[in-house]
Amino acid sequence: MAFKRMELEDWFDNYQFEVDYDIGESGVKFFTVKDLGVDLSxxxxxxxxxxxxxxxxxxxxxxxxxxxxxxxxxxxxxxxxxxxxxxxxxxxxxxxxxxxxxxxxxxxxxxxxxxxxxxxxxxxxxxxxxxxxxxxxxxxxxxxxxxxxxxxxxxxxxxxxxxxxxxxxxxxxxxxxxxxxxxxxxxxxxxxxxxxxxxxxxxxxxxxxxxxxxxxxxxxxxxxxxxxxxxxxxxxxxxxxxxxxxxxxxxxxxxxxRKDEFLKGIKANVIDNFRLMNEWIQKRDDIEWIPPKGGVVGFPRLVKDEAADDLCRLLVERYRTFVVPGYCLKMPRHFRLGYGGHKEEIINGLERLDKALRELYSTQK
Ligand SMILES: Cc1ncc(COP(=O)(O)O)c(C=O)c1O
Known part of the structure; x- marks a missing residue:
């Protein structure tokens, strides 16, 4: 029996704590115990x-x-x-x-x-x-x-x-x-x-x-x-x-x-972030996606038929911005974006994604 490491978790473990902007996470922004006001004593x-x-x-x-x-x-x-x-x-x-x-x-x-x-x-x-x-x-x-x-x-x-x-x-x-x-x-x-x-x-x-x-x-x-x-x-x-x-x-x-009350604010934030990210992607000619209909992640792909590995590595190593390369999810031309976080972080992350895409394609010409 062989328990091999999962490429996705390997990527997370290597990079998720090394970045300034995380726009690849698959959940909403993390709460602290203090935010939740739970007494554990x-x-x-x-x-x-x-x-x-x-x-x-x-x-x-x-x-x-x-x-x-x-x-x-x-x-x-x-x-x-x-x-x-x-x-x-x-x-x-x-x-x-x-x-x-x-x-x-x-x-x-x-x-x-x-x-x-x-x-x-x-x-x-x-x-x-x-x-x-x-x-x-x-x-x-x-x-x-x-x-x-x-x-x-x-x-x-x-x-x-x-x-x-x-x-x-x-x-x-x-x-x-x-x-x-x-x-x-x-x-x-x-x-x-x-x-x-x-x-x-x-x-x-x-x-x-x-x-x-x-x-x-x-x-x-x-x-x-x-x-x-x-x-x-x-x-x-x-x-x-x-x-x-x-x-x-x-x-x-x-x-x-307090599930309903708790989710209300979260969902409003997620939908707001989704709209922002969708508008940003729809204006581009280098990446494309099928707009998500739920959750907090989407799976854009490069318009050019090639793997997104270089883009994801450049983003994380030079631009300190985290996304997930599609090879971790068996579709290498794609990469995963998450819109569950704080708006500010998403805006900053997308700015860096723009820079990385420009850099990648200018060096390819
Ligand atoms: C679809 C799906 N199922 C299950 C899991 C595992 O989640 P956890 O073990 O944190 O509940 C994840 C985590 O990313 C997920 O995306």
Whole structure:
């Protein structure tokens, strides 16, 4: 079994602390404990419930009609949810079909577990929309699980309710499962779809406090699914993390108790930043993108058919500005931009992106 490093995380670990402007981050701007006003002084630092704090599970479930706390397990980020689902659901000869581009864990984990992994690529030419007929053709006799991510990281593409229902019909007809990574659901520009796991016992929803709520450092995510899947997730995590950090669970509860109010300001800022970035890109003739419809990231590409690696390296090394090169996400002509941060930082970052693009193309002439 080989756990190789993920190129995306390698890039982050090398550069994210070395820059002045971060316009590649996949979440909203981080909060401090002080910003949140959470008093942690009474938190008992004991082992917690293995499926997560019952009050926190109730709070998560209460946000979605039809969902009960017994359908929820709280984990160390969505990352642990994904690991536990892959480790418990996929047998040695099972295939998993993963939509890409996406957060690379979704294919790295089953590859590391030596499961059979196939990839279904969203295409720029299709505006990164899901083509269900093409997806259906990729299903093999041993496929047990399909993984989709919408709103998508890095493309910002979304799935419609009709498409989601069609995919659910497809997995039900094949007797297989759908893992919907809904980490960005709360940041859909329009009304979010129902939580996918509430639509069928064949659907597993994964989500997180990391992206929409600006607290990736608390490492709290969750999975919503049929109760037997929740039990399997617990069995896996009892061998890796056992339970969640008690201070993190308290912070997550404090945010979710004021979820709507909390998200209102965040969403307004995100949409404002998106408009700014979209206008900036639309005026250019050297890069182009499919405007995102949700989340906080987009995936522009160079108009010239070449890899964006040089651009990203130049940006980070000379202009101290962080974006994510597309090779980390299996599409090298692209790079990821994030618009979840402070407006000022985005404006400064885009100015440097402009300089880097000019420098790159002037040296190529
Ligand atoms: C789509 C998606 N899923 C899951 C994760 C993992 O998030 P975390 O483990 O911080 O909850 C990420 C992180 O970038 C992501 O973008």
């Amino acid at each position: 009474d938190v008992q630092l004991r082992y917690g419930h293995h499926k997560g704090n019952p009050e926190l599970r109730e709070l998560i479930a209460s946000g979605f009609p039809g969902l009960k706390a017994s359908h929820v397990a709280v984990t160390s980020g969505a990352s642990e949810s994904i690991f536990a689902i892959m480790a418990s659901l996929l047998g040695p000869s099972d295939n998993v079909l993963v939509e890409v581009p996406t957060y690379p864990s979704l294919y790295h984990i089953p590859q590391s577990l030596e499961r059979d992994v196939s990839l279904y690529f969203l295409k720029y030419e299709d505006e990164f929309k899901l083509d269900i007929d093409r997806l259906a053709k990729e299903i093999r006799p041993n496929t047990k699980l399909i993984c989709l991510t919408h709103p998508n990281n890095p493309t910002g593409s979304v799935i419609t309710k009709v498409e989601l229902e069609e995919v659910i019909k497809l997995v039900e007809s094949k007797g297989i499962y759908l893992l919907m990574d809904e980490t960005y659901r709360d940041l859909t520009f329009d009304e979010p779809l129902p939580l996918a796991a509430t639509l069928s016992p064949k659907v597993i929803s994964v989500s997180s406090m990391s992206k929409a709520f600006g607290v990736p450092g608390i490492r709290i995510g969750w999975v919503a699914a049929d109760e037997w899947i929740i039990d399997s997730v617990r069995a896996v995590r009892e061998q890796i993390t056992i339970c969640n950090p008690a201070p993190s669970e308290k912070i997550a509860m404090s945010i979710l108790q």
